[in-house]
Amino acid sequence: MTPTPASPPEILRAPLVVEFPFTRSLGPVQSAFLTGLRERTVLGVRTEAGDVLVPPVEYDPATAAELRELVEVGATGTVTTWAWNPEPRTGQPLATPFAWVLVRLDGADTALLHALDAPGPEAVRTGLRVRIRWAAERSGAITDIACFEPYESDAPAAEPQLHDGRFTDPVTGIVAPARLDYTYSPGRAQTRYLHALSERRTVGERCPSCAKVYVPPRGACPTCGIATTDQVEVGPRGTVTTYCIVNIKAKNLAIEVPYVYAHIALDGAGLALHGRIAGIPYDQVRMGLRVEPVWSEDGRYPDHYRPTGEPDAEYDTYKEML
Amino acid sequence: MTPHRPARDVAIVAFAQSDHRRRTDELSEVEMVMPVLHEVLRQTGLKTSDIGFTCSGSSDYLAGRAFSFTMALDGVGAWPPISESHVEADGAWALYEAWVKLLTGEADTALVYAYGKSSPGSVRDVLSRQLDPYYLAPLWPDSVALAALQAQALVDAGHTDEPALAAIAGRSRADAAANPHAQLPGARPQGEYVVQPLRTGDCPPVGDGVAAVILAAGDRARELCARPAWIRGMDHRIEAHSLGVRDLTDSPSTRLAAERAGAFERPVDTAELHAPFTSQEVVLTRALGLDDSVRINPSGGALAANPVMAAGLVRLGEAAARIHRGASDRALAHATSGPCLQQNLVAVLEGDPRA
Numbered sequence A: 001m002t003p004t005p006a007s008p009p010e011i012l013r014a015p016l017v018v019e020f021p022f023t024r025s026l027g028p029v030q031s032a033f034l035t036g037l038r039e040r041t042v043l044g045v046r047t048e049a050g051d052v053l054v055p056p057v058e059y060d061p062a063t064a065a066e067l068r069e070l071v072e073v074g075a076t077g078t079v080t081t082w083a084w085n086p087e088p089r090t091g092q093p094l095a096t097p098f099a100w101v102l103v104r105l106d107g108a109d110t111a112l113l114h115a116l117d118a119p120g121p122e123a124v125r126t127g128l129r130v131r132i133r134w135a136a137e138r139s140g141a142i143t144d145i146a147c148f149e150p151y152e153s154d155a156p157a158a159e160p161q162l163h164d165g166r167f168t169d170p171v172t173g174i175v176a177p178a179r180l181d182y183t184y185s186p187g188r189a190q191t192r193y194l195h196a197l198s199e200r201r202t203v204g205e206r207c208p209s210c211a212k213v214y215v216p217p218r219g220a221c222p223t224c225g226i227a228t229t230d231q232v233e234v235g236p237r238g239t240v241t242t243y244c245i246v247n248i249k250a251k252n253l254a255i256e257v258p259y260v261y262a263h264i265a266l267d268g269a270g271l272a273l274h275g276r277i278a279g280i281p282y283d284q285v286r287m288g289l290r291v292e293p294v295w296s297e298d299g300r301y302p303d304h305y306r307p308t309g310e311p312d313a314e315y316d317t318y319k320e321m322l
Numbered sequence B: 001m002t003p004h005r006p007a008r009d010v011a012i013v014a015f016a017q018s019d020h021r022r023r024t025d026e027l028s029e030v031e032m033v034m035p036v037l038h039e040v041l042r043q044t045g046l047k048t049s050d051i052g053f054t055c056s057g058s059s060d061y062l063a064g065r066a067f068s069f070t071m072a073l074d075g076v077g078a079w080p081p082i083s084e085s086h087v088e089a090d091g092a093w094a095l096y097e098a099w100v101k102l103l104t105g106e107a108d109t110a111l112v113y114a115y116g117k118s119s120p121g122s123v124r125d126v127l128s129r130q131l132d133p134y135y136l137a138p139l140w141p142d143s144v145a146l147a148a149l150q151a152q153a154l155v156d157a158g159h160t161d162e163p164a165l166a167a168i169a170g171r172s173r174a175d176a177a178a179n180p181h182a183q184l185p186g187a188r189p190q191g192e193y194v195v196q197p198l199r200t201g202d203c204p205p206v207g208d209g210v211a212a213v214i215l216a217a218g219d220r221a222r223e224l225c226a227r228p229a230w231i232r233g234m235d236h237r238i239e240a241h242s243l244g245v246r247d248l249t250d251s252p253s254t255r256l257a258a259e260r261a262g263a264f265e266r267p268v269d270t271a272e273l274h275a276p277f278t279s280q281e282v283v284l285t286r287a288l289g290l291d292d293s294v295r296i297n298p299s300g301g302a303l304a305a306n307p308v309m310a311a312g313l314v315r316l317g318e319a320a321a322r323i324h325r326g327a328s329d330r331a332l333a334h335a336t337s338g339p340c341l342q343q344n345l346v347a348v349l350e351g352d353p354r355a
Helices: A028-038 A187-197 A315-321 B029-044 B069-076 B091-103 B123-128 B143-156 B162-176 B218-224 B252-261 B278-288 B311-324
Strands: A014-025 A042-046 A070-073 A076-085 A098-105 A112-116 A129-134 A145-150 A173-184 A202-206 A231-234 A238-246 A259-266 A273-277 A290-295 A302-307 B010-017 B053-057 B084-087 B109-117 B193-195 B208-217 B229-238 B270-272 B330-337 B343-350
Touching (some): A028 A042, A028 A070, A076 A112, A076 B143, A098 A145, A187 A202, A187 A231, A238 A315, A259 A315, A273 A290, B010 B029, B010 B091, B010 B218, B029 B069, B029 B208, B053 B069, B053 B091, B069 B109, B091 B109, B091 B208, B091 B229, B091 B330, B091 B343, B109 B311, B123 B143, B143 B278, B208 B218, B208 B311, B229 B311, B252 B330, B252 B343, B278 B330, B311 B330
Parallel strands (some): A112 A145, A273 A302, B270 B330
Antiparallel strands (some): A014 A173, A042 A070, A076 A098, A098 A112, A129 A145, A202 A231, A238 A259, A259 A273, A290 A302, B010 B208, B010 B229, B109 B208, B330 B343
């Protein structure tokens, strides 16, 4: 194939959503604390030095000693520092402007981070007295505290009381869902590759130093560490260099098992790419099999590769690409 | 306790960085990294195959993809196999790992690079995922909000006020006017509150960028660089992740790391501090006891360019470059990671005495 100089591509963009529901188990202290929130009870843990940590941890941040002595502290407390958040972001505790606060609950020696519902920044100050506003529905999570609210009271602060940490039906784990939204741009080399695919062509890029043709191209030669430049059309036919038989069905995948997934060295390419082999019984796929792409219904990428009917390629012709 | 003395002289002999920009949509990570790698190698005349050890820093959460650093590896020529490592952290920690590798004598040169492409996602949301997953992350407190809590604590303690913070922002961006790579060079308004008490001007720009340095040991360093920036000491320390346990107005981890790096043995003339927020510079200068005799962030610092995962390595590189060109004899470089300066790394760099 005649190489063509790579032209500056139109930038491709696509939304990319990463969602992950981490399932996390809780140790004895965190389990008691989060179960307590469900029951409107706030627990802290006492250190060897006698300080009460809220939220509680299982190991002393200063000495690393194991901590297990739970105490109940108040649902009222004092703001130790704050920050006014004029534009709440997705997932934050309140949808209206609010203050982030660190609150030292009565009986505690450390502060808990949460949101404070207040009409404006002029209503917030360090030293402000506040109390917990409980969520209507509670499941054993930090969000069982809906937020804090200002609360002036002359009642004396309660002393922390020992608590055995036992509740019926304790929470032993949480599911922490997260979602991050991105706008993905694939860069120059992959953009050129994707544009060519939409014309049912497969292009690689040649390293100006070692002359190997990389497909799919990523813009750099991994051997020489320099930018690949010339675009080279490869294939459409190729050779199976190695393969595996997939016997476990992936979630949301319509392909029936068993099927064959292979490395395919397209004619003219310097390394093999991945693809599924179909149009032949899975147990008849072999190294050296000559294949060609079968394009997806919308014609934007090879859905799979099928045998061409040509004689198998000699081992020596593809052994460098195994 | 006396500071640890390295068993071998190791220096930063070259530094390169990209122009830091708000977006680099036209570039993949490897396409963004490659020119900087080529530039840092060009400065020393080394080829990738000459490098004894390669270490990089980056984050999958910025890229939105698992094992994203493996793509960037193409830019260093990873075939035939090289000795390589990666930290899911700022490149300053990659430099620390490389330094240790050179101290063991297993390599004489190291290439350290780091990159951050923040533009595809929302870096404020992305950074919230590094928080404790039980008590903090479900509330989605973002990086500016947490820095603002620290800033208010400083104001309450009488350590700073809004005009003082604005002066830090102004000095940083004025200095950045002389930095051709800066994203925000020159004066700009402090703007509205992002999260009170922090205004736009108190916050770092969001952008994409790359940094790379080359380390070399002993005589190899002298061959590669006219005036190597010798690493006299380096240390990193961490504090409790729970913000409510910490005194946010102080940074004992920075002070301890500096002590162990030997920073307090003799005065430094330059300090490159990784303070993405103006208020964090207040914490760091107090923790390190820096006075007016020290030139702080002549590059403009992270307020002028803050490529997440590379901004700390840039501080080490900028401090070293100042020694290379004779503008400094003894410099302190600092990198941070985590909310409200949770983790801190300090290095002390020196040039040979001048005749």
